[in-house]
Amino acid sequence: MSRDLFLYLHILVGLALILLPIMIIFQTQEKKSKWIKPLSFITALISWILLIPSGNLYVKFYPATKTLIKAGSRPWVHSIIMETKEHWGLLLPMIATVAAGLVFSNKIKESRKWWVLLMVLSILMGIMGWIITNAGVVR
Amino acid sequence: MKKFNYYNAVSSASILLTMLVISAEFIKPLKDFLASVFFHHWIGKAVVIILVFILVGFLYKENRVFNVQDEKFAWNSTIISLVMILLFFIIHYFIR
Numbered sequence: 001m002s003r004d005l006f007l008y009l010h011i012l013v014g015l016a017l018i019l020l021p022i023m024i025i026f027q028t029q030e031k032k033s034k035w036i037k038p039l040s041f042i043t044a045l046i047s048w049i050l051l052i053p054s055g056n057l058y059v060k061f062y063p064a065t066k067t068l069i070k071a072g073s074r075p076w077v078h079s080i081i082m083e084t085k086e087h088w089g090l091l092l093p094m095i096a097t098v099a100a101g102l103v104f105s106n107k108i109k110e111s112r113k114w115w116v117l118l119m120v121l122s123i124l125m126g127i128m129g130w131i132i133t134n135a136g137v138v139r
Numbered sequence: 140m141k142k143f144n145y146y147n148a149v150s151s152a153s154i155l156l157t158m159l160v161i162s163a164e165f166i167k168p169l170k171d172f173l174a175s176v177f178f179h180h181w182i183g184k185a186v187v188i189i190l191v192f193i194l195v196g197f198l199y200k201e202n203r204v205f206n207v208q209d210e211k212f213a214w215n216s217t218i219i220s221l222v223m224i225l226l227f228f229i230i231h232y233f234i235r
Contacts, residue, residue, distance in 0.1 A: 051185065055181070055182065055185070058181060059178070059179045059181065059182065076232055079228060079231070079232040080225075080228045080229055080232050083228045084224055084225045084228050086181055087156065087160050087184070087224050088221060088224065088225075090156060090181075090184060090185050090188060091149075091152070091153055091156060091217065091220070091221065094148070094149050094152050094153070094188075094192055095149065095217065097145065097148075097149075097192075098145040098146070098148070098149045098213070101143065101145040102145065105145075110210065113214065117217070117218075121221070
């Protein structure tokens with residue numbers, strides 16, 4: 001698969017991990033929601049699937065970008081932003097699984113803060129990805 | 140949560156990840172070992188913490204960890220791990 005395909009998948013699934021938790025958070029406020037379990041399952045599932053495009057991008061394609069960033073004027077973008085993002089990303093599917101697991105255990109109220117954490121983390125990682133992409137562009 | 144303790148699973152995975160992140164930066168043979176076994180140190184960390192997440196979730200079902208409620212312990216350890224990873228890379232960049 002090409003780099004662009006992995007990149008688009010990575011961005012689309014990442015965006016889904018911002019939007020789906022928002023939808024679920026709204027569902028947690030309803031007394032009886034028929035959507036919360038399927039949405040939670042899908043969110044947890046795609047959070048694990050996200051490891052495939054992100055892992056491929058990081059292991060196969062990122063080394064060239066890393067060389068550019070480290071040789072440029074903002075090496076901290078790799079050393080701080082990318083290093084943090086790549087490791088936060090490993091906890092993302094686990095946080096989604098905890099949130100979904102709580103929903104399936106009928107602990108809807110307890111799941112809410114984990115969905116909020118997933119959403120906030122996904123937004124932060126999206127911003128970090130944007131910074132990394134810009135730092136890796138040759139001007 | 141009778142079959143799987145999600146709280147203990149995420150606590151152990153997040154704490155282990157933080158330990159692996161910090162120790163792999165200081166102990167090069169550890170990073171090299173992860174890279175040699177799993178092709179890349181990042182994949183190595185991923186495999187190790189996923190295994191721990193699954194094993195601890197299924198095997199450790201106590202609802203108290205170090206005398207703290209598992210829910211509270213899981214939330215605190217996850218947040219602290221995320222913050223520690225960020226702080227570690229900031230400090231590591233400036234004092235290297």
